[in-house]
Amino acid sequence: MVDRPEGNRPDAERAGGRTDGETTASPPEPALADRLERLGASLEARRSEDGVEKSRVRSTGFAQAVKVASEFVAGVVVGAGIGWGIDRQLGTSPWALILFLLLGFAAGVLNVLRAEGKVAEAGARLREAERRRSSSPDGSGGDIA
Amino acid sequence: MAADKVDPIHQFQITKILPIQVGNLDVSFTNSSLFMAATVIVATAFLVFASSNRSLVPNRWQLVAEMSYSFVANTLRDAAGKAGMQFFPLVFSLFMFVLVANLIGMFPYFFTVTSHIIVTFCLAMLVIGTVVVFGIWKHGFHFFGLFVPKGVPGALVPLVTVIEIISFLSRPISLSVRLFANMLAGHITLKVFAGFVVMLSAAGVTGVVGAILPLAMAVALTALEFLVAFLQAYVFTVLTCMYLNDAIHPGH
Numbered sequence: 481m482v483d484r485p486e487g488n489r490p491d492a493e494r495a496g497g498r499t500d501g502e503t504t505a506s507p508p509e510p511a512l513a514d515r516l517e518r519l520g521a522s523l524e525a526r527r528s529e530d531g532v533e534k535s536r537v538r539s540t541g542f543a544q545a546v547k548v549a550s551e552f553v554a555g556v557v558v559g560a561g562i563g564w565g566i567d568r569q570l571g572t573s574p575w576a577l578i579l580f581l582l583l584g585f586a587a588g589v590l591n592v593l594r595a596e597g598k599v600a601e602a603g604a605r606l607r608e609a610e611r612r613r614s615s616s617p618d619g620s621g622g623d624i625a
Numbered sequence: 626m627a628a629d630k631v632d633p634i635h636q637f638q639i640t641k642i643l644p645i646q647v648g649n650l651d652v653s654f655t656n657s658s659l660f661m662a663a664t665v666i667v668a669t670a671f672l673v674f675a676s677s678n679r680s681l682v683p684n685r686w687q688l689v690a691e692m693s694y695s696f697v698a699n700t701l702r703d704a705a706g707k708a709g710m711q712f713f714p715l716v717f718s719l720f721m722f723v724l725v726a727n728l729i730g731m732f733p734y735f736f737t738v739t740s741h742i743i744v745t746f747c748l749a750m751l752v753i754g755t756v757v758v759f760g761i762w763k764h765g766f767h768f769f770g771l772f773v774p775k776g777v778p779g780a781l782v783p784l785v786t787v788i789e790i791i792s793f794l795s796r797p798i799s800l801s802v803r804l805f806a807n808m809l810a811g812h813i814t815l816k817v818f819a820g821f822v823v824m825l826s827a828a829g830v831t832g833v834v835g836a837i838l839p840l841a842m843a844v845a846l847t848a849l850e851f852l853v854a855f856l857q858a859y860v861f862t863v864l865t866c867m868y869l870n871d872a873i874h875p876g877h
Contacts, residue, residue, distance in 0.1 A: 546803055547860070554799035559791050580791075583784075587791035591799065594792075 551591035559584015633816035637740055637809070657744070660729060660736045668725040693721070697862060704866035708873050715755065716869070719748060720862040727808065727854035731847070739857075740808040742801060749797035752865045760872035771871060800864055807857050811850045818843040 563580030567573040593599040643654035675690035683691060697717045701709050723739060730737025738744055760768040772789045773782065821839035825832040 546807055550799040550803040550806065551795075554795035554802060555791060557798060558795040562791065562794075583787055584791055584795075586788045587795060590788060590792050591795060 548592050548595055551595045552588040555586075555588025555591045556581070556584045559587055633813045633820065636736070636812060636816060639741075656736050657738060657741065660726070660738050661744075664722060664726045664729055664738060667729065668721045671725075672721070693717075700859075700862055701866045701869075704863065705870040705873055709866065709869055712755070712869050716862060716865055719752070719865060720858055723748070723804065723861050724855065724858035727858060728851075730808065730812065731850060731854060737808055737812055739804055740812055742805040745801035745804040746797065748804075748861070749800040752800070752868055753797045756868045756872040759869075763872070768872075796864075796868060800861065804857050804861055807853055811846070811853050815843060815846050815850060818846060 559580045559582075560577065563577035563584075566576035566580070570576070590599065639655050639657055641653040641655050642659060645652050645654060671686075672690055675686035678684075678687070680687065694717070697720050698710070698713060701713060701716050705712070726738040729735055730740065757768075760771075772786050772793065774785055774789065777785050818839045822836045822843065825836040825839070
């Protein structure tokens with residue numbers, strides 16, 4: 481929006497300079513491509529700006545509370561569920577339930593720390609390791625698949 | 626009794642509209658099905674109508690449709706990069722479904738589809754299923770590297786891996802519980818405060834005066850619920866994008 485007058489000026493000058501010439505259709509085309517390119521660049525800039533702004537916005541307190549609580553509870557519930565399932569299948573009651581409930585607590589805490597950004601995401605940490613490995617000189621890493 | 630009249634849970638009851646029985650399976654068309662269908666129809670009709678006269682200078686409807694498009698597109702692009710845009714149809718459909726379902730639930734006497742955990746859990750399983758299937762299809766066995774953290778002492782690897790797997794499996798649950806709990810809690814609170822108004826105003830003049838406070842509360846809560854309806858659709862979308870990001874590049 482702001483740079484529109486600037487964008488118009490060279491176009492107008494060029495058009496004004498060549499009105500007596502025979503080609504009135506071809507000069508606007510490079511100008512148009514130019515402007516399109518500039519539009520693309522400014523859109524890209526706006527996009528990254530928006531992204532930065534959005535990540536800075538914090539949600540409301542209630543939403544935050546429900547988020548953290550559900551993360552923690554989900555870990556415990558899944559751990560207990562797995563333990564209960566193993567107990568049922570193998571008849572080891574109640575040992576698997578106890579073990580996986582404890583692991584579930586650990587997973588719940590991990591979920592909460594991750595939700596709060598205190599621990600890196602599993603994928604992010606893996607990517608970091610990958611990058612370090614591939615940037616090292618011996619790097620033949622990343623060809624496991 | 627008054628307790629029957631203002632039962633805050635009654636609004637979540639499933640009633641059969643068209644009983645259908647296939648073998649032992651009850652596949653009746655319920656009020657939940659009706660509002661799910663209504664959600665899909667409303668969302669589709671809105672988008673088709675809003676984009677029907679594609680003008681360069683958009684009118685209000687087109688503007689809203691374009692805003693919702695670019696909002697979801699930006700969210701997805703920020704979280705999962707350019708490669709994430711191949712999932713745009715899925716993410717946009719999920720966002721519109723959850724948002725429209727939440728907003729339809731705000732009408733009095735309407736059923737809120739997202740206040741039932743089975744519905745939100747199915748949506749979450751759809752997301753996680755997509756992540757797992759796409760991750761394995763794209764990266765093969767390498768995808769499971771997501772669960773084995775690097776730089777952990779050897780003796781701790783099995784323990785940490787189990788914790789990571791539980792943490793991964795808990796994602797669909799926390800995703801669905803969050804949406805469901807927000808909608809359920811909000812609608813119950815609204816109903817309870819509205820019930821106070823009815824009960825107090827039945828108790829004479831002093832009651833009517835006293836009913837002003839819960840009435841003001843109910844009005845304020847309605848506004849908050851509209852915010853929550855939008856916020857939860859957004860949160861669901863953001864987390865979907867983050868999980869999809871894991872599937873697209875678990876280890877680059």
